[in-house]
Amino acid sequence: MNKRQQLSILLRILLPGVILVGIMLGSFQVSRASIKPGTSHSYVQAVVTEILTDYSGGRPFNGAQTVAARITSGVWKGQQVTLSNSNSYQQGAFCQVGTKIVAVVQSGADGSLNGSVYNYDRTGMVYALAALFVAGLVLVGGRKGFATLWALVFTFGCVAFLYVPLLYRGVNGIWAGTLTAVMILAVSLYILNGWSRKTRCSILGTTLGVMISGGLAMLLGTAGHLNGYHASDAESMVYIASASGLDVATILYAGILISCLGAVMDVSVSITAALEEIRAKAPTLSLRELVRSGLTVGHDMIGTMSNTLILAYTGTATGTLLTLYAYEMPYIQMMSYNAIVIEILSGLCGTIGVVLTVPIQTLITAFVITRKK
Incomplete structure (x- = not known):
């Protein structure tokens, strides 16, 4: 590969990067009005440690549950929290001990934590799929x-x-x-x-x-x-x-x-x-x-x-x-x-x-x- 080809490849990497950075900097100048609900809750990752009450009948999308979970992300990482779980079609999850979930948690006036199960924690699956995609693209496509x-x-x-x-x-x-x-x-x-x-x-x-x-x-x-x-x-x-x-x-x-x-x-x-x-x-x-x-x-x-x-x-x-x-x-x-x-x-x-x-x-x-x- 001669110097001209090397310069061409370098430019094909750097110029799009410069353009993308410029676009990103421009987007940061856009002021956005806050329309999200004014609540103090946070979305965190957690792992179910205990099933406190279970009215699901052992089936997904049926009944409700109350579970204890250990928070694994955010400012409350490592703390235990009691969560309600609707176990419905669009929200909640069929929880068992060890189930990874995303929870909506808020802190009470006395500092205690409470909240509900939002959904399954699927970030691991998404990251694994992205890694598989990148690996396949690079291994098969090469340069x-x-x-x-x-x-x-x-x-x-x-x-x-x-x-x-x-x-x-x-x-x-x-x-x-x-x-x-x-x-x-x-x-x-x-x-x-x-x-x-x-x-x-x-x-x-x-x-x-x-x-x-x-x-x-x-x-x-x-x-x-x-x-x-x-x-x-x-x-x-x-x-x-x-x-x-x-x-x-x-x-x-x-x-x-x-x-x-x-x-x-x-x-x-x-x-x-x-x-x-x-x-x-x-x-x-x-x-x-x-x-x-x-x-x-x-x-x-x-x-x-x-x-x-x-x-x-x-x-x-x-x-x-x-x-x-x-x-x-x-x-x-x-x-x-x-x-x-x-x-x-x-x-x-x-x-x-x-x-x-x-x-x-x-x-x-x-x-x-x-x-x-």
């Missing part, structure tokens, strides 16, 4: 795996410190989503491939594809009187908007735009890479012939990526689909049911973006690689 991991870290940083703060400050969801998508796209492709011709073509094609999906979702959503106020978490968003500049109406379109970014990026990069390879093997091919080859490659990708998007949205709507099936909801009612129409809008607009990205990316890449230097 490319490290680059992919760094790109994922940057992506998460952009979502947490750019996308969410922009929405919180009241930036239109389409603009916030577009800015975040372009930032993630440009830097991720730079980390993976450097500032190459393939990277530049992929950035342009993906940006156009994502903007088509987001713009189409906004256009059709407006025509169908559908926006963020119809989402399942609209009440929480309205409450947050009362203390911030959040534009609830455009959150729906921002989510659609971000959710289709990965699929559109995959299509763009694959078509660009395929055309680069074809051009290298057959440098005499004309623009028309390259376009035809790119479209042939893209036809197969359309089917798989369309299925990927539709199945992803279907997976998130499984509960809704079961509700429709069980209650035998009439077709007219179903087509006016907000949750279903939102999933249809999201899935089809994202898929249309993928489909149109194929000819767009093919034309861009074929033009660039066939033009005279």
